Amino acid sequence: MKIFNSYTNKLEEFKSIHKGVVNMYVCGPTVYNYIHIGNARPVIFFDTVRRYLEHREYKVNFVSNFTDVDDKIITKALELEVTEKEVTDKFIAAFLKDVERVNSSTDYTKPRVTNYMDHIINYIVILVKKGYAYVVEGDVYFRVTNVENYGGLSNRNIDDLISGSRVEVNDKKENPLDFTLWKKTDVGIKFDSPWGKGRPGWHTECVAMIDDIFGEKIDIHGGGSGLMFPHHENEIAQSMVLNNHTLAKYWMHNGLLNIGGSKMSKSEGEVVLVKDLTVDANAFRLFTLSTHYRSPITYTDEALDVYVKEWEKISRIYSALFLKLDLEDSLVGNSKINPDLLATYKELLTAMDNDFNTANAITALQNLTKISNQMIRNKTENSVLLSALKLFENFFEILGLKLKKQPLSIDDKNTYKLWLKARTDKDFAKADIYRDTLQEKGII
RNA sequence: GGUCCCGUAGCCAAGUGGCUAAGGCAAUGGACUGCAACUCCGUGAUCAGCGGUUCAAAUCCGCUCGGGACCUCCA
Known part of the structure; x- marks a missing residue:
């Protein structure tokens, strides 16, 4: 270091x-x-x-x-x-x-x-x-x-x-x-x-x-x-x-x-x-850490907005991972790291070891975000998704980002399943009602 | 007046001697999708300008231009 x-x-x-x-x-x-x-x-x-x-x-x-x-x-x-x-x-x-x-x-x-x-x-x-x-x-x-x-x-x-x-x-x-x-x-x-x-x-x-x-x-x-x-x-x-x-x-x-x-x-x-x-603390933190600490930062509303969006993107995939694992009862159990995930963790350590290069650490977090999105899209197995979830938590801990998810209640899980079923059945009127409920509760 | 720092694509920004100059935002083309949202894939810069050192420079040196800090309380 x-x-x-x-x-x-x-x-x-x-x-x-x-x-x-x-x-x-x-x-x-x-x-x-x-x-x-x-x-x-x-x-x-x-x-x-x-x-x-x-x-x-x-x-x-x-x-x-x-x-x-x-x-x-x-x-x-x-x-x-x-x-x-x-x-x-x-x-x-x-x-x-x-x-x-x-x-x-x-x-x-x-x-x-x-x-x-x-x-x-x-x-x-x-x-x-x-x-x-x-x-x-x-x-x-x-x-x-x-x-x-x-x-x-x-x-x-x-x-x-x-x-x-x-x-x-x-x-x-x-x-x-x-x-x-x-x-x-x-x-x-x-x-x-x-x-x-x-x-x-x-x-x-x-x-x-x-x-x-x-x-x-x-x-x-x-x-x-x-x-x-x-x-x-x-x-x-x-x-x-x-x-x-x-x-x-x-x-x-x-x-x-x-x-x-x-x-x-x-x-x-x-x-x-x-x-x-007024912005989310996590977004402000990302903004602050996105420039190397020894360089000056210029504050503008636009610059801050970029990190508001960035944080939304990061929290979305974290939540998506959590939700998927929760619905499939895979939040606990074996996790399996893969080379792509491991690379982002190494990238994080390398960045932070080099005079606390938080800008590059955030890039590593963005890479983790992208990889996780790809994995969900590619239907990667849950044990790997679980290791991605845990890796996010490591990033959050180090960078001081806060996002806590609670496992869903039985009712909410049922609503979610009903939504999926309605979509499969092409009953979109019903599907939209379930979706509204889930969105109101901040589940999706 | 003295000391010092910075100037990378429309914007933010990493890189400080050596593969095709990271990444993000915006823009744009495509994919996915019941709709929307989300997401994924593709597309852009020779590094303020000029000169020099070097086999090799965005990275070192000099000058010019532009921005800023400190010399006073200031994170």
């Missing part, structure tokens, strides 16, 4: 630090608003990564944080005249609902910044003590120039960054690139610290959480490519000072989702919220 490591910019053979276990961390949301479908991309993608690793029989320890201390949260709380906690509780609940809405697992460890304040402050104290951070009037800044290889992840060098014309002007900083570890605040929620009341900067929480939860370098650190600089760069810098390692063995970054020619962003432009999605 190969993973493209953003840290080395290379496709590398994946080898977990501990045999059979993968420790992974994905940067989670700042909870001050509903998430949009661009935010859903890393949710879906890293959920798929997890599913595949589990399919490959790794025990995956999946952690993703909630940033529940932030200026935007404070602003929102003031605006709504509620406490910060009320804001974050509301949007954490909303986030988890959206995660479920896109068929992703919510069964993971979810640390919050407010529960990590002691750890964070403790880290900042150490950074100051070691000379990598400095205190100015109640603020604490990280001294970027002291870290060797700063910019290694995003392939930037300090000189290029400084020459950039958009670097923020802040007289308190020794260097414009230095980032805030602790910020003295007057407005909103604040916490006690050795430097006075304030709140932590954004970049320390992930390091503190990873260190506390895993206690060592982890296997995979994921997030959107927008986080690579400066967030992940800053995480690495702090981790190097604190623990002398780069925090994660493999860094993975997903590309952004664009709409109307530019990226979807909460602060500007057009946004589609996950909670407002």
Whole structure:
């Protein structure tokens, strides 16, 4: 299995630090608003990564944080005249609902910044003590120039960054690139610290959480490519000072989702919220996974419609297989795989093994769909159809697609048989009535 | 101003040095079918442009054009 490591910019053979276990961390949301479908991309993608690793029989320890201390949260709380906690509780609940809405697992460890304040402050104290951070009037800044290889992840060098014309002007900083570890605040929620009341900067929480939860370098650190600089760069810098390692063995970054020619962003432009999605979650998932995760995706209604149809096609054949086997009491029993079916499974593994090439995995699923349609048409024996059905379930499990069928009741089976009989007897009036009944129940 | 990414058929998209450039949607011809739906079979591109490296390039290098990201909170 190969993973493209953003840290080395290379496709590398994946080898977990501990045999059979993968420790992974994905940067989670700042909870001050509903998430949009661009935010859903890393949710879906890293959920798929997890599913595949589990399919490959790794025990995956999946952690993703909630940033529940932030200026935007404070602003929102003031605006709504509620406490910060009320804001974050509301949007954490909303986030988890959206995660479920896109068929992703919510069964993971979810640390919050407010529960990590002691750890964070403790880290900042150490950074100051070691000379990598400095205190100015109640603020604490990280001294970027002291870290060797700063910019290694995003392939930037300090000189290029400084020459950039958009670097923020802040007289308190020794260097414009230095980032805030602790910020003295007057407005909103604040916490006690050795430097006075304030709140932590954004970049320390992930390091503190990873260190506390895993206690060592982890296997995979994921997030959107927008986080690579400066967030992940800053995480690495702090981790190097604190623990002398780069925090994660493999860094993975997903590309952004664009709409109307530019990226979807909460602060500007057009946004589609996950909670407002009207299409089937499976279709949305297929859409998201149909482009390689490192490439940008452009959202359009038309593109999404293609996958609505695609999912209908896939669910139709799955249902047809299930129905046929059910009617012939062949849902349990021996299954027999044939070379064509086996080839699609191998295609799936090959695709996913190659840096989670979900686009090709979906192609494999489409091939399975076509083959299954051919087999039903060719009256292939049930044991083979059963293995096709089971293979679909493997695909669904890995890609996070949800489709559950229940065996028919005796009555429904009878109706189905009556329909077939009426057709054989060319009693089409009666046949149409049975067909309507079956269609109403969603059986055919 | 600096750094970086991308440009494959009408649309989406895989492929990043070597057989006839995957797959899907749309279109179109055919088959199946009581009707409809579904489904199956067939049909399309030399890879933005130009130049170079190589026995061999969509894939590497250079330039040009076009689109985008980052350098500020952002998945």
